[in-house]
Amino acid sequence: QVNLVDSGGGLVEAGGSLRLSCAVSGLSFRDYGMGWFRQAPGKERESVARISYDGQYTYYKDSVKGRFTISRDGAKNMAFLQMNNLNTEDTAVYYCAARRLGTPTVVREVDFWGQGTKVTVSS
Numbered sequence: 526q527v528n529l530v531d532s533g534g535g536l537v538e539a540g541g542s543l544r545l546s547c548a549v550s551g552l553s554f555r556d557y558g559m560g561w562f563r564q565a566p567g568k569e570r571e572s573v574a575r576i577s578y579d580g581q582y583t584y585y586k587d588s589v590k591g592r593f594t595i596s597r598d599g600a601k602n603m604a605f606l607q608m609n610n611l612n613t614e615d616t617a618v619y620y621c622a623a624r625r626l627g628t629p630t631v632v633r634e635v636d637f638w639g640q641g642t643k644v645t646v647s648s
Contacts, residue, residue: 527549527623528550528551529621529637530640531547531620531621531642532548534618534644534645535643536645537645537646537647538647538648539648540612542608542611543644544605544606545619545621545644546604546605547639548601548602549604549623552623552625552637555579556578556625557578558577559576559621559623559628560574560621560630560635561574561575561595561604561619561620562632563617563618563619563620564641565617568617570620571586572631573586573593574586574589574593575622575628575629575630576595576604577628578626578628580596580597580599583595584630588614589615593609594606594607611644611646613648615644615646616644616646618642619641620641620642622638623636623637
């Protein structure tokens with residue numbers, strides 16, 4: 526059984542930081558590109574960041590470039606999203622995503638999802 530468990534969300538003031546974690550089990554982690562999506566109330570789920578299976582390629586949504594960093598740890602089967610200088614527009618539920626032999630660019634490409642972790646940024 527494949528499981529992606531998201532954690533690390535919470536309430537933070539604008540300008541603060543959070544680190545999201547995704548613990549992966551039940552699949553061959555090295556074969557999967559990983560990503561983080563987010564969904565704000567009333568909006569579609571969108572890709573925020575993604576990383577290739579080998580960690581060599583990363584992509585960020587324009588609005589988070591320079592503030593967010595995606596990473597992965599093959600020894601622990603985990604993916605991370607370090608979020609700095611958060612602002613109120615970052616408020617959303619964040620979802621870890623996995624795609625076999627590729628990076629998850631859009632929702633339909635995702636093979637497996639985490640359950641989501643809520644991030645709330647107060648002004």
